[in-house]
Amino acid sequence: MEKEVTIYDIAKQLNLSPATVSRALNDHPSINSNTKELITAKAAELGYRSNAFASNLRRQRTNTIGVIVPRLNSHFVSSVLSGMEKVANERGYNLIISQSQESVKKEKASAKTMFNGRVDGLLVSLAYDTEELDHLDVFIKKGIPLLFFDRVSTHTKATSVVIDNVKAGYDATAHLIEQGCQRIMHVTGNLKRNVYTDRLKGYKLALIDHNLPYDESLLMITDMSREAGIDVAQQISNMYNKPDGLFITNDLCAVSCMAALKKESFRIPQDIAVVGFNDDPVAQVIEPNLTTIHYPGEEMGEIAAQSLINHLNGLVNIQTTNTIVLHFELVVRESSVRTTG
């Protein structure tokens, strides 16, 4: 185990001051370019590696971005993280990732860790039932930039990166209506979260625009799990006045629901047309393939990270840009297409 090389070692060998070495290594303009070359060469020769802590300690920043997600093992989240990692890495930032496991309590704990870890900025997608945001307010109070993505908050003045969930909900519903559906059931998640309320809004607007009544008994709030999907199928099966369209705001849930419906010998899309949300890989595996909203996870991650880093570097002010809205796409597949209305 060799001992570490420091700028002092380099300075001594070259008969320079550590200050000069430090500046040279950081490409400071006031250092002569010959000196710089000399120093970088020597640094390479000695196998010098910068000590991030010393630097962080002195500069009071960490080059680290905290990320809090509801859970790690979902296709969408991991795509987002992949995008974030890509960008962060390119720009010299590290990512510290933590999952709330959909619990406020864990979310608070994670926030605290990030806070103590003195992340330079924080990227958050809220847990299922988070309401108060005190645990995140501390960041704002300390001037640590905070950016929400996907599951965002309306309360604070933090920037958000989202898709237009209202429009997505509208498009999904309108598509079903165009396919001749008259009674469209909407299965969604906790309405505390923007993604779900917004999609519901879109659903309602589409109904209105097409002169269809809004029937509260066709709205189901669930936890969007596989079990929930099966449960929904069961309920539909027991209904007297069955729906002929189904808009479920999560592909995994939609897929398990479809499987259950098929077991009950519903024909999809003839008896009931289905639209999901997220464009999870399973959407292209289920038969019939699931129509869904394609949701740019990777891109969302890239943009969220990009924005935060730009803000940190003083290029853009996050406080002014309040919401970044990304494009989504309705991907029509067999689960919703009726040859004849």
Next chain:
Amino acid sequence: MEKEVTIYDIAKQLNLSPATVSRALNDHPSINSNTKELITAKAAELGYRSNAFASNLRRQRTNTIGVIVPRLNSHFVSSVLSGMEKVANERGYNLIISQSQESVKKEKASAKTMFNGRVDGLLVSLAYDTEELDHLDVFIKKGIPLLFFDRVSTHTKATSVVIDNVKAGYDATAHLIEQGCQRIMHVTGNLKRNVYTDRLKGYKLALIDHNLPYDESLLMITDMSREAGIDVAQQISNMYNKPDGLFITNDLCAVSCMAALKKESFRIPQDIAVVGFNDDPVAQVIEPNLTTIHYPGEEMGEIAAQSLINHLNGLVNIQTTNTIVLHFELVVRESSVRTTG
């Protein structure tokens, strides 16, 4: 933006030395318990938060673990990460996660970042085509513990966490044979990676044990992508002497292959029985449901993190425990079960 509270502030207010405050906050035994109470109370009152950098700088450790994975957006990997995060978080460690995107080059860059970031330990699952391990050797040279999981290396003396891939390959193949398959095709990935060579070994052993010939034309090396699955189906379709069993070491690939085969009107499992690997969610969506090897991702992550942290805390020596083998399970579903051989 309030200024940070330091141990000096606490010390001054209580007329104590920073040394005492530091010790008290770390629950050092030689500090009087009354003093400790006094200090912790004051710290809470002032909203003190420890500065990790100062501490890291002084103690020369970061309480951070680096993780390098081939890619983030795969079900298996995100399960592993979820497990790692859980454990690391409980034990006061942070995770810095980076993806190699299956490229050695990126893997090297990530390793360097981790190295400079002075992670306390490193958890690695190798990229597709990594051969030399110089970029990881530096860690060992510096005495930074290195632990491989899943895609492990045979060269170094680092500990590995894996499943018994030989046995898994054997079981999958034997299962197909028991179902009456005589010509089993094996689709797998780059044989530089243990997971694939081992599964191939198992495949071969099962053939031998059941007196079946090993036919090289039934082995296909692919990149395990969806496209590869479609390609395999195409090739099978063009074969004169078609296989009646298919063992694909990745569910996503298996599923796309199945879909393509179905289009060519192969009946599964009657014409060709299929076994996958990983127990990805899609395995339960495809019809018929895919028989596969259930692979404990979350657990693998937990154990890998656990072992590394235990080593860091001097509880166990990682260098002596060389390989940790986890259980796997063959989950039999419809894709492989033939009512009559």
Next chain:
DNA sequence: AAAATTTGTGCAACCGATTGCAATTTCAAA
């Protein structure tokens, strides 16, 4: 040739916590 700039380096004080060793206090045993 003197004065005013510009350029390039160094000094030394940070950043905040940790820790070996010394110093002081406390308390019991002699």
Next chain:
DNA sequence: TTTGAAATTGCAATCGGTTGCACAAATTTT
């Protein structure tokens, strides 16, 4: 009361870069 050990606490150096300011050298301007 003295002595010695044990329990507490403090001193001061250290971890390795960073940066405001001073200063010297080189260059340009009068």
